[in-house]
Amino acid sequence: MSALWQALQQQAAEPFSLRQAFSADPERANRYRVDACGIELDYSKNLIDAKRWQSLLQLAAQSDIVALRQRMVQGEAINHTEQRAVGHMRLRLPEQALQQLDDASVVSEIRQCRQKMTALVNQLHQQSYLGYSGQPIRDLIWVGIGGSLLGPQMACEALSPFNKSPVSIHFAGNIDGAVVHDLCRSLQPETTLVVVASKSFGTEETRQNALTLRQWFLDQGADQAAIARHFWATSSNIQAAADFGIVPEHILPMWDWVGGRYSIWSAIGLPLALQLGNEQFDQFLAGAYAMDQHFLSADAASNMPVILALLGVWYINGMGCQSQALLPYNHYLRLLPSYVQQLDMESNGKQVDHQGQPLPCATAPVIWGDAGTNGQHAYHQLLHQSQLVIPADFILAAKPQHGLHDHQLRLAAHCFAQTQALMQGKTVEEAKAECLAQGMSEAAASALAPHKASPGNKPSNTLLLPELSPYYLGALLALYEHKVFCQGAIWQLNSFDQWGVELGKQLSGPIYQALNGKSSVFDSSTNALLASLQRHLTSSENA
Numbered sequence: 001m002s003a004l005w006q007a008l009q010q011q012a013a014e015p016f017s018l019r020q021a022f023s024a025d026p027e028r029a030n031r032y033r034v035d036a037c038g039i040e041l042d043y044s045k046n047l048i049d050a051k052r053w054q055s056l057l058q059l060a061a062q063s064d065i066v067a068l069r070q071r072m073v074q075g076e077a078i079n080h081t082e083q084r085a086v087g088h089m090r091l092r093l094p095e096q097a098l099q100q101l102d103d104a105s106v107v108s109e110i111r112q113c114r115q116k117m118t119a120l121v122n123q124l125h126q127q128s129y130l131g132y133s134g135q136p137i138r139d140l141i142w143v144g145i146g147g148s149l150l151g152p153q154m155a156c157e158a159l160s161p162f163n164k165s166p167v168s169i170h171f172a173g174n175i176d177g178a179v180v181h182d183l184c185r186s187l188q189p190e191t192t193l194v195v196v197a198s199k200s201f202g203t204e205e206t207r208q209n210a211l212t213l214r215q216w217f218l219d220q221g222a223d224q225a226a227i228a229r230h231f232w233a234t235s236s237n238i239q240a241a242a243d244f245g246i247v248p249e250h251i252l253p254m255w256d257w258v259g260g261r262y263s264i265w266s267a268i269g270l271p272l273a274l275q276l277g278n279e280q281f282d283q284f285l286a287g288a289y290a291m292d293q294h295f296l297s298a299d300a301a302s303n304m305p306v307i308l309a310l311l312g313v314w315y316i317n318g319m320g321c322q323s324q325a326l327l328p329y330n331h332y333l334r335l336l337p338s339y340v341q342q343l344d345m346e347s348n349g350k351q352v353d354h355q356g357q358p359l360p361c362a363t364a365p366v367i368w369g370d371a372g373t374n375g376q377h378a379y380h381q382l383l384h385q386s387q388l389v390i391p392a393d394f395i396l397a398a399k400p401q402h403g404l405h406d407h408q409l410r411l412a413a414h415c416f417a418q419t420q421a422l423m424q425g426k427t428v429e430e431a432k433a434e435c436l437a438q439g440m441s442e443a444a445a446s447a448l449a450p451h452k453a454s455p456g457n458k459p460s461n462t463l464l465l466p467e468l469s470p471y472y473l474g475a476l477l478a479l480y481e482h483k484v485f486c487q488g489a490i491w492q493l494n495s496f497d498q499w500g501v502e503l504g505k506q507l508s509g510p511i512y513q514a515l516n517g518k519s520s521v522f523d524s525s526t527n528a529l530l531a532s533l534q535r536h537l538t539s540s541e542n543a
């Protein structure tokens with residue numbers, strides 16, 4: 001471990017009081033504040049002072065951030081375990097910047113994909129895409145999982161106030177039959193379009209759901225020509241999509257240089273483009289592009305993704321924090337934590353560095369959270385009073401997408417109050433004085449005060465968006481992408497593969513075979529679980 005890492009850990013062990021830091025420095029809020037693309041980040045309520053912050057900036061300077069970023073932009077295969085470039089930023093380049101890319105075939109593929117998406121969205125909006133019985137399409141089922149689902153599902157939810165699509169959008173991810181079962185019960189095949197979204201076109205959940213939906217069409221009287229009309233795919237495995245029966249004109253491309261969790265900017269964004277219309281979808285890309293420009297040009301001290309990355313590293317490696325809360329004070333952003341979970345945990349939840357050597361320190365945190373204010377009446381108790389230190393990102397959009405002004409003021413008041421309460425806490429003396437002021441006896445106040453006191457000194461960031469529009473959502477998502485990138489660069493790991501998820505997939509095959517009657521022997525726990533499940537299934541068959 002380098003001397004700098006050791007110094008950081010020593011500094012983190014030194015006592016630090018946020019309360020004192022604020023009272024000693026009236027400029028603290030300005031000192032630790034940065035703007036990017038109209039988004040404001042207040043990071044003053046973090047356990048940092050000038051000395052700690054300087055060390056962190058030094059860590060950034062000594063890290064691979066700048067070099068790796070350059071290699072990513074140049075299209076080098078920085079995802080070296082899969083020999084793939086990492087090119088999702090290309091997908092949000094405006095036309096003029098796209099023209100300047102070196103690789104003419106990439107430019108033309110991106111353009112063609114955009115044109116195809118635009119045309120389909122227009123047809124669906126104009127109701128000129130007719131189903132096999134001659135009626136216009138009214139519903140679209142998006143079949144995908146992980147990066148092929150979480151992005152569009154979250155973004156469609158986040159931007160639902162901008163919905164202008166005559167087509168309702170539904171998502172089918174889980175292999176749990178309940179999902180497609182419920183959809184089939186409520187929709188009509190003749191007015192439903194199915195898009196099978198799978199970069200590999202080999203993901204079991206997606207294939208199974210797609211096969212069940214195809215069977216549903218056939219069972220309802222559709223023929224092969226109808227299937228061809230109603231099924232689309234977005235995939236980089238054109239052959240597998242074609243083998244499934246999807247006609248070439250209905251296949252939107254994906255590329256091996258775009259990771260699944262970074263693919264919302266590609267044809268995986270189709271549901272969002274459909275919901276918003278093409279112009280607003282362009283705004284979504286424009287917001288992300290603006291954040292890219294900020295990330296590529298701002299120096300570390302004023303670079304929002306770098307700042308968020310350094311703070312995360314401080315808590316994970318300096319203070320041993322294992323989790324990070326993501327608390328959007330915005331109902332529409334309630335799926336953001338699930339999206340960032342994949343982005344962060346699948347990217348940086350790794351055990352070895354680029355050379356395959358064990359990493360000397362912990363990496364990605366457990367990301368969790370939900371929309372405020374709901375969490376205040378559930379898990380915030382632990383944030384405030386437990387011994388755990390859980391850094392939290394609070395996200396607020398200033399202007400609401402509704403006219404209930406007073407609701408918005410109350411929501412914002414709670415958001416700011418939570419960060420304030422976490423930061424300043426309440427001493428036992430303050431709690432006791434409060435009890436006495438309420439008329440309690442000295443003895444009762446002394447007994448209750450320790451229960452009411454809060455330690456404070458709990459860190460948080462506040463991100464303030466002007467509003468939750470396509471532009472600012474694009475910028476926000478790119479911000480988190482780049483934060484994760486910077487942390488991967490600091491930890492010197494490959495943020496773009498995900499080999500860890502493969503073992504469970506491999507093991508599920510033989511277990512599935514065993515459930516289908518093939519005799520196999522597993523560990524005793526698995527054997528016992530299989531036997532119990534079989535018992536339940538047989539008894540429900542006989543009932």
Ligand SMILES: O=P(O)(O)OC[C@H]1O[C@](O)(CO)[C@@H](O)[C@@H]1O
Pocket residue numbers: 145146147148197198199200201202203206260261346498501
């Ligand atoms: O788009 P595909 O190939 O179906 O993959 C879906 C998801 O599965 C994963 O490979 C993990 O199993 C993710 O990385 C990916 O986003």
